Amino acid sequence: MKKEYTKTRRSCKVTFELVAGDAKEVTLLGDFNEWNASTHPMKRRKDGSFSLSISLKPGNEYKYRFFADGTTWLNDPEADKLVPNSFGTEDSVVTV
Secondary structure, three states, X not given: OEEEEOOOOOOEEEEEEEOOOOOOOEEEEEXXXXXXXXXXXXXXXXXXXXXXXXXXXXXXXXXXXXXXXXXXXXXXXXXXXXXXXXXXXXXXXXXX
């Protein structure tokens, strides 16, 4: 995960990256998009990994997860931390 703050620090561009094996599609869901599966599809790179950059407001923590092929939830191995969720699993967290 890469974080790039604007000069005024009012926004931060966060680039999420994921190696997802044989996945054909990966979507980024989280607090920042109300966990909407159609809002942030990730782009597949030539090496087979997935990537997406979004702008987030600094001073916040955002829970998120990756959703592969509409069936499999994945956490980010590069997340700032993991926290338990109400489904008995964990959510990734990015601190901006």
